[in-house]
Amino acid sequence: MNGLADIVTVVLVTVGALLFLAGTLGLLRFPDTLSRLHAISKADNVGLGLIVVGLLPQATSLTGGLKPVCVWLLAQLSAATASQLLARTIYDDQVEP
Amino acid sequence: MQVTQTEAGIRMKGTVAARHVLPSALLVRACGLLLLWIILMGPAPQNLPLGLVASAAGVWASTLLWPPDGTISWIGLVRFLLRFLPQSVLAGLDVARRAFARVPDLHPGMANCRSTIPGGLARDSACAVMSLQPGKLPVAADPDGMLHIHCLDLREAVAAQVAADEAAFRRMLKPERRDG
Amino acid sequence: MADFLVAAALFILAVTAIALFRILHSRIAAERMMAVQLLGTGGGAALLLLGAASGSSAIADVALLLALFAAFSCVAFALGAAVPTVRRDSQKERS
Numbered sequence: 001m002n003g004l005a006d007i008v009t010v011v012l013v014t015v016g017a018l019l020f021l022a023g024t025l026g027l028l029r030f031p032d033t034l035s036r037l038h039a040i041s042k043a044d045n046v047g048l049g050l051i052v053v054g055l056l057p058q059a060t061s062l063t064g065g066l067k068p069v070c071v072w073l074l075a076q077l078s079a080a081t082a083s084q085l086l087a088r089t090i091y092d093d094q095v096e097p
Numbered sequence: 098m099q100v101t102q103t104e105a106g107i108r109m110k111g112t113v114a115a116r117h118v119l120p121s122a123l124l125v126r127a128c129g130l131l132l133l134w135i136i137l138m139g140p141a142p143q144n145l146p147l148g149l150v151a152s153a154a155g156v157w158a159s160t161l162l163w164p165p166d167g168t169i170s171w172i173g174l175v176r177f178l179l180r181f182l183p184q185s186v187l188a189g190l191d192v193a194r195r196a197f198a199r200v201p202d203l204h205p206g207m208a209n210c211r212s213t214i215p216g217g218l219a220r221d222s223a224c225a226v227m228s229l230q231p232g233k234l235p236v237a238a239d240p241d242g243m244l245h246i247h248c249l250d251l252r253e254a255v256a257a258q259v260a261a262d263e264a265a266f267r268r269m270l271k272p273e274r275r276d277g
Numbered sequence: 278m279a280d281f282l283v284a285a286a287l288f289i290l291a292v293t294a295i296a297l298f299r300i301l302h303s304r305i306a307a308e309r310m311m312a313v314q315l316l317g318t319g320g321g322a323a324l325l326l327l328g329a330a331s332g333s334s335a336i337a338d339v340a341l342l343l344a345l346f347a348a349f350s351c352v353a354f355a356l357g358a359a360v361p362t363v364r365r366d367s368q369k370e371r372s
Contacts, residue, residue, distance in 0.1 A: 006278055013285045013326070020289045020319060022193030024296040029196060033308055034247040035205045038234055039192050040296075040311050044318040045229065046189025051285075051322045055329045058278070066136045067337040068325050071344055075318055076185075078348030080225035082314050083234065085355035087247065090307045091236040092358075137341070 005057035012054025019047030033090050041083035048075055123156055130155040163218065173269035180265050181226065188231040195249065206251045210259045212242040214266060223266045230262055279330040286326035293319030310354045317347025 026039025052072040059065030130152035138144050195202045214220040216238075224235040224244065232249040239245075248255050293315060300312040321340040328336030 009278070010281060013282065016322065017285050017288050017292075019189050019193055020292045020322065022189075022196045023315075024292045024299075026192055026196035026201075027296045027311075028299055029201045030203060030205075031201070032205060033305055034234060034236065035203060035249060036308065037311060038232070038247075038249055039196060040315055041228060041234075042185075042188040042231075043192040043196070044315065046186050047289075048318045048322045049186070051325060055282075055325060058282075058329050060332070061334075063136055063139060064334045064337075067334065067341070070133070070136060071321055071325065071337060071340045074341065074348070075321060075344045076229070078317060078344055078351070079314065080229050082348060082351035082355075083228045084221075084225050085351055086307050086310060086314075087228070087234055087236040089355055089358045090305070091245065091247075093305075093307070137338075 008057050009054045012050045016047040016050035016054060019043050019050065023047065034087060037083055037087055037090070041079045045076060045079045048072055123160070126159055127152050127156045169269050177265055177269045181229075184231065185229050188229060191231045192249070203249055204251045205247065205249055207236075208246050208248050208251065208255045210244045210246055210256055212238065212244050213260075213263050214242075216240070216242060219270060223263060226266060227259070227262050230258070233258065233262075282326045282330035286323040286330070289319055289326070290323045293323070306358070307354075310351060313347050313350045313354075317344045 020043070023039050023043035026043060027036050030036045030039055049072050052068045055068055056065050059068075131148055134148035134151055138148065212220055212223070214223045220238060220242070224238060227246075228234050232253060233255065234247045235244050236247050237245040244259070246255065246259065296315055296319070297312050300308055300315065303309055321343050324336050324340040324343065328334065328340070
């Protein structure tokens with residue numbers, strides 16, 4: 001394990017963790033439900049992505065490195081679709097009652 | 098919203114039934130799914146038969162959900178990803194900047210924008226992609242292609258951003274998919 | 278390196294727990310549903326970090342399943358939320 005790989009990991013994981021903090025802060029501070037959904041779906045996703053990329057230099061095998069990438073891709077897909085579906089539900093509730 | 102979703106479903110089923118299936122496109126999908134299986138399960142040979150069955154089932158499911166003629170151009174996909182990934186990171190940093198500000202830096206509200214993407218699966222995907230781009234979250238789409246977008250900051254040029262996002266997305270679609 | 282990764286995992290777990298606490302006390306059903314998505318990303322990130330710290334690759338499978346369940350449950354929620362809306366509309370038409 002060389003020094004440069006460790007530095008990359010530390011930097012990317014730290015930024016990723018800060019993005020999770022930003023997601024939580026946005027959730028606590030943003031005024032309406034849809035804005036809070038922005039915070040969750042965007043910040044947390046990028047946080048997960050940076051952590052996955054940051055862990056790549058620590059991977060011991062090819063599949064061991066690719067599996068977290070699959071987790072991230074699935075989380076991306078799921079975040080995009082789920083935030084769409086939740087946003088529609090929230091919007092319908094706001095318009096119709 | 099129910100109505101548009103059902104319409105999209107009917108339209109997609111119609112295309113599957115009406116047009117013949119390209120075997121080469123299905124083969125590409127099967128190989129991709131098998132590769133995914135090997136990444137997830139490891140390359141042990143005794144697992145491969147199950148992987149073949151699983152990828153065959155995956156291809157069958159994909160023909161129901163994604164018309165086989167709805168192919169995308171690979172160069173377009175790469176160019177799209179080269180734009181999408183930095184934008185996605187920017188979206189996260191943008192939210193972070195607003196959340197960390199002393200007073201949350203927000204001017205949230207709804208904006209309406211006409212979509213130039215053909216309706217159905219293509220437009221739904223474009224909306225899903227747009228929800229990971231900075232400051233925008235499409236919440237509903239009228240049947241005539243009018244998008245209702247929730248924005249974190251209405252002071253930004255939302256219409257221009259949406260047009261740029263959609264142009265990047267459209268380059269990925271092959272011309273014959275534009276019949277909508 | 279392992280200590281740093283564990284610390285980062287604990288930090289993310291703490292931050293996610295605060296957000297979960299806030300979300301689960303919301304009165305809006307869709308906001309409570311955002312907790313599932315949060316659990317998918319935050320829990321997934323913490324698990325991946327712990328897996329890398331302990332060198333066990335099996336934890337990545339758990340993270341994968343978390344992300345998968347988050348996706349499915351959000352779809353199920355949206356489908357379930359759509360049904361009462363339709364029923365409400367048809368009752369409105371009848372009355």
